[in-house]
Amino acid sequence: MFCDGRSRRNFLRIGGLGTAGLSLPGLLQAEQASGNGGLGHKAVIMIFLPGGPPHQDMFDLKPDAPREIRGEFSSIPTNVPGLRICEEFPRMAGMMDKFAVIRSVVGASGRHDAQQCLTGKPSAGGPPGGWPSIGAVLSKLQGGVSQAVPPFLGLSPKTGHEPWSDPGQAGFLGSAHAAFQPFRGGGQQDLVLKGVSLERLQDRKGLLASFDQFRREFDASATVEGMDAFHQQAFGVLTSSQLADALDISRENPATIARYGRGSESLKDDGSWRRLDQFLMARRLVEAGARVVTLSFSRWDWHFANFRQGREEFPLLDQGLSALVGDLHDRGLDRDVSVVVWGEFGRTPVINARAGRDHWPRVACALLAGGGMRTGQVIGATDRLGGEAVERPVHFQEIFSTLYHNLGIDGRKVTFEDLTGRPQYLVDAPYAPMPELVG
Numbered sequence: 001m002f003c004d005g006r007s008r009r010n011f012l013r014i015g016g017l018g019t020a021g022l023s024l025p026g027l028l029q030a031e032q033a034s035g036n037g038g039l040g041h042k043a044v045i046m047i048f049l050p051g052g053p054p055h056q057d058m059f060d061l062k063p064d065a066p067r068e069i070r071g072e073f074s075s076i077p078t079n080v081p082g083l084r085i086c087e088e089f090p091r092m093a094g095m096m097d098k099f100a101v102i103r104s105v106v107g108a109s110g111r112h113d114a115q116q117c118l119t120g121k122p123s124a125g126g127p128p129g130g131w132p133s134i135g136a137v138l139s140k141l142q143g144g145v146s147q148a149v150p151p152f153l154g155l156s157p158k159t160g161h162e163p164w165s166d167p168g169q170a171g172f173l174g175s176a177h178a179a180f181q182p183f184r185g186g187g188q189q190d191l192v193l194k195g196v197s198l199e200r201l202q203d204r205k206g207l208l209a210s211f212d213q214f215r216r217e218f219d220a221s222a223t224v225e226g227m228d229a230f231h232q233q234a235f236g237v238l239t240s241s242q243l244a245d246a247l248d249i250s251r252e253n254p255a256t257i258a259r260y261g262r263g264s265e266s267l268k269d270d271g272s273w274r275r276l277d278q279f280l281m282a283r284r285l286v287e288a289g290a291r292v293v294t295l296s297f298s299r300w301d302w303h304f305a306n307f308r309q310g311r312e313e314f315p316l317l318d319q320g321l322s323a324l325v326g327d328l329h330d331r332g333l334d335r336d337v338s339v340v341v342w343g344e345f346g347r348t349p350v351i352n353a354r355a356g357r358d359h360w361p362r363v364a365c366a367l368l369a370g371g372g373m374r375t376g377q378v379i380g381a382t383d384r385l386g387g388e389a390v391e392r393p394v395h396f397q398e399i400f401s402t403l404y405h406n407l408g409i410d411g412r413k414v415t416f417e418d419l420t421g422r423p424q425y426l427v428d429a430p431y432a433p434m435p436e437l438v439g
Helices: 115-119 134-142 204-221 229-238 241-249 253-259 277-288 306-329 395-407
Strands: 045-046 075-077 084-086 099-106 152-154 262-266 273-275 291-297 336-344 363-369 377-379 390-391 416-417 423-425
Touching: 045 115, 045 134, 045 277, 099 390, 099 395, 115 134, 115 395, 134 291, 134 395, 204 336, 241 273, 241 277, 253 277, 253 306, 277 291, 277 306, 306 336, 306 363, 363 395
Parallel strands: 045 291, 045 336, 099 377, 152 291
Antiparallel strands: 075 084, 099 363, 262 273, 336 363, 416 423
């Protein structure tokens, strides 16, 4: 029996995801990398803007286009000569040397989901089991930096339009490489141990003192070594405060918390919440050992009131994103952590009768930062109406090839067998890492 009278068997069944036995093992990748934690690993923070953000109102303004095209926003200069962005992004304007703007993203399938932003590949026509997301790939290839922190985490809550809260699927790699989701379903309950709340998990001294004897008994009987790797990962999470500590932003300096801001936890319509502290949480998680952290931010499917909604949403994104990228640089993490910000497609050049912009999969934009990339530049261009890529079209898979490169992986050479035994490449052969960024 354990300290509260519960048996070891019951202890190993803690978790709320409804699978047999201990529930965390089915979600956490257990292989432990032999490398170091902290600055000793590479990571990706992916910020998904669900619904398709209006590229021509954000980072590709068309001031010389007719009014029904250019809209209501003006551009402002940035600290990169010749690069102008929307007036609603003053914080980012002052640090655009830390960003790369891609104005010519092509190849969108046009579906209202995060599939291409999480895998680089369209959802239609995939292999049995589906394509694995970049987080699942890192979980499979490199495992965890620490057994106490899953390699792959998704911070988005459940959204009304379910595909917008997708953290990235494991696909044919299997559920062992799925994202741990602390804000969905049983995720938060998985951080509750025999009635010990998330707050109590912060009391590492008291918690670990109560587990010392338990650990010694397991070690003496070699039971832990006999567990499969997934159970060892789950055991590490449940008997350490490291993950809970990373999720607890109250441990940050108040000035840092203020820099990021709080935002709003209420969901925007059928989209996601606008929690700015998620940007801070993502930074804390990669510092703690996560390899990939994904989150969805707000809702960007603006078929009406495009400019009113832009005035509400742009300043929030400006604060959260500038705080994150600036913080990574201040902490010396900018070479280790790649940040990518994008949505599933762009918006129509012509403003509709409801002052909105409709779906436009023919071109979109993306922001990249960190990862040791050459930033402070614009890649690609659209025509004078913002409707077609006319210079340097960049495919989703090229961006993924670049992200994998930053992680030390050649996506055009690494293969996994799908459920039929057929080898599948992470990135198709023509799509090399972008030479403008990494060459």
